[in-house]
Amino acid sequence: MAFVILKDLAYQYPSSTGLVLENISLQIQEGEFVSIIGPNGAGKSTLCYALAGFVPHFFKGEISGEVEVDGRKSSESTLDEWALNVGLAFQNPFNQISGAKYTVFEEIAFGLENIGVPRDEMKKRVEDAMSLTGISDLADRSPYSLSGGQQQRVALTSILVMRPRLLVLDEPTSQMDPVGTREVFGVVRKMAEEGMTVVMVEHKVEWIANFADRVIALKDGQILIEGKPNEVLTSDLLIENGFGISRYTSAAREARKRGLWKKEKLPVTLDEAVEGFKS
Amino acid sequence: MKIIINNLHFTYPTGLEALKGISLTINPGEQVAIVGQNGAGKTTLVRHFNGLLKPTSGAISIGEWETTKYSTAKLASRVGYVFQNPDEQLFSRDVLAEVSFGPRNLGYEKSKADELVKRAMALTELNDKAETNPYDLSPTWRKMVALASIIAMDTPIIIFDEPTTGQDAVNVARIANVIAELKREGRTVVTITHDIDFCAENFERIIALAKGQVLLDGLARDVLGQGEILAQTYVEPPQLTRLGKRLGLKETITKQDQFLNAIARD
Numbered sequence A: 001m002a003f004v005i006l007k008d009l010a011y012q013y014p015s016s017t018g019l020v021l022e023n024i025s026l027q028i029q030e031g032e033f034v035s036i037i038g039p040n041g042a043g044k045s046t047l048c049y050a051l052a053g054f055v056p057h058f059f060k061g062e063i064s065g066e067v068e069v070d071g072r073k074s075s076e077s078t079l080d081e082w083a084l085n086v087g088l089a090f091q092n093p094f095n096q097i098s099g100a101k102y103t104v105f106e107e108i109a110f111g112l113e114n115i116g117v118p119r120d121e122m123k124k125r126v127e128d129a130m131s132l133t134g135i136s137d138l139a140d141r142s143p144y145s146l147s148g149g150q151q152q153r154v155a156l157t158s159i160l161v162m163r164p165r166l167l168v169l170d171e172p173t174s175q176m177d178p179v180g181t182r183e184v185f186g187v188v189r190k191m192a193e194e195g196m197t198v199v200m201v202e203h204k205v206e207w208i209a210n211f212a213d214r215v216i217a218l219k220d221g222q223i224l225i226e227g228k229p230n231e232v233l234t235s236d237l238l239i240e241n242g243f244g245i246s247r248y249t250s251a252a253r254e255a256r257k258r259g260l261w262k263k264e265k266l267p268v269t270l271d272e273a274v275e276g277f278k279s
Numbered sequence B: 001m002k003i004i005i006n007n008l009h010f011t012y013p014t015g016l017e018a019l020k021g022i023s024l025t026i027n028p029g030e031q032v033a034i035v036g037q038n039g040a041g042k043t044t045l046v047r048h049f050n051g052l053l054k055p056t057s058g059a060i061s062i063g064e065w066e067t068t069k070y071s072t073a074k075l076a077s078r079v080g081y082v083f084q085n086p087d088e089q090l091f092s093r094d095v096l097a098e099v100s101f102g103p104r105n106l107g108y109e110k111s112k113a114d115e116l117v118k119r120a121m122a123l124t125e126l127n128d129k130a131e132t133n134p135y136d137l138s139p140t141w142r143k144m145v146a147l148a149s150i151i152a153m154d155t156p157i158i159i160f161d162e163p164t165t166g167q168d169a170v171n172v173a174r175i176a177n178v179i180a181e182l183k184r185e186g187r188t189v190v191t192i193t194h195d196i197d198f199c200a201e202n203f204e205r206i207i208a209l210a211k212g213q214v215l216l217d218g219l220a221r222d223v224l225g226q227g228e229i230l231a232q233t234y235v236e237p238p239q240l241t242r243l244g245k246r247l248g249l250k251e252t253i254t255k256q257d258q259f260l261n262a263i264a265r266d
């Protein structure tokens, strides 16, 4: 059975006039790395909130359909119970810092402390997580005296360290430098390989194509198209609906009109583009 | 209005030296992008432009004003700064009030202020959101409001700190459009960005910072062609630049048209 099951999910915030999510049915296998793309306002963050239980438990509003993770329904769990299985990194990393801690190390240890993980194990897990995201050298710094990208790394690390079975990341690389971005995709890929299920909202199409198993394109609260990265990310539907595409795809589409791209399939990664333009 | 930075050093009260001797001149009407790894000092540098931070040593002047001699309020008439985190900047109860605050505060006459607000709202396509509370908008639209509220101040120099993060293709095009319009008006635009493709398509000059120092500074084409040096500050060349290289094209590619022409010739 699938690890995450959404059945006919529909939702509206207390103050919204219409449905923000509609007709969402979806199954995600354990260890799968799924990426969600979509224009601003499509409902990506709201879907993240639904997976993490904040919709409806925190935001209230009207929900119908089901969100199930590992056979349990979010409607039948409390937010605290849900959080043991599901971790969410918020879109705006600047709001995620707890405000309760003086150093980056303590900030990242905060969640583990709350669930009573023994001191030695805690220390090891925090150190491992910090080295994964490349922030070991920030351990003793104040969480408030960091650059934008450093804050985002701290926010991400404080979720990773919890080792949730379902990891939900809402634009986790928005403030990161290009190499850092690619590294985060790599880390997430590795987590998925080790069995963690990952849902990641992203705009960076080139890296989605290189690392994710599946892409779901959301528009106006509904699933527009889903499937293998190279199929979804090169589809005409995306362009018609105002989605961003990679420069490789865009250049090859133009080149095709001028007879300079002869393959049937359009590229979305550098390797595909090199191969196609060489032939 | 020229920006002249002379051997600028800055150390935070924590003892961390974030800028280690930066010297730069930015000419009136130039469109400059600043790139570089997280923590390189990009935000720290531009916060000196409007006096939010003052040099530990060295100097920076905006026109003939040295920033140490003028208040931030005064400098605001010359330099507009859109924060990396819009939430540090927004405080009004609705979008229109937010965008109107700056020009009112700078003391423009009412008719002039109204006109500036109107233009900024139109450029950023915020008219249908005039009465919305900024905090009911998504972070991406809040960033757009932050942008509008700075544009409305009509300063000769405008700084954007990561304007495109989280923006979809339509909004990125909108921001590119705003930058092009500001250029037409002869304003200086300094933009910090990690979006190197956006950078290649919209800026003539690129400055790469690394660990508090200038690593590269020059025309986009010259800077973006130096992949190995850029890698030192965790920047990768744009997609089409990398593609051009892999295909063995001689020139450094920065734009799609240039790429298509080059492969047609090849």
Ligand SMILES: Nc1ncnc2c1ncn2[C@@H]1O[C@H](COP(=O)(O)OP(=O)(O)OP(=O)(O)O)[C@@H](O)[C@H]1O
Pocket (backbone or CB within 6 Å): A013, A014, A015, A016, A020, A038, A039, A040, A041, A042, A043, A044, A045, A046, A047, A059, A091, B136, B137, B138, B139, B140, B141, B166
């Ligand atoms: N707390 C809220 N109350 C009312 N409406 C909301 C709330 N949060 C989001 N919305 C609305 O729900 C819709 C979907 O928003 P959501 O933030 O999920 O989109 P998104 O795809 O994440 O967009 P972005 O790319 O800008 O982050 C939008 O129309 C938004 O205005």
Ligand SMILES: Nc1ncnc2c1ncn2[C@@H]1O[C@H](COP(=O)(O)OP(=O)(O)OP(=O)(O)O)[C@@H](O)[C@H]1O
Pocket (backbone or CB within 6 Å): A144, A145, A146, A147, A148, A149, A150, A175, A177, B012, B013, B014, B016, B018, B036, B037, B038, B039, B040, B041, B042, B043, B044, B045, B084
């Ligand atoms: N308020 C502060 N107090 C102490 N150190 C700080 C403060 N703000 C930033 N720093 C440090 O100064 C250095 C430069 O930070 P800055 O914010 O200028 O980087 P940046 O290039 O803008 O990075 P990013 O791309 O992540 O936004 C970093 O090492 C950062 O941790």
Ligand SMILES: [Mg+2]
Pocket (backbone or CB within 6 Å): A044, A045, A046, A091, A170, B138
């Ligand atoms: Mg969102």
Ligand SMILES: [Mg+2]
Pocket (backbone or CB within 6 Å): A147, A148, A149, B042, B043, B044, B084
């Ligand atoms: Mg910054």
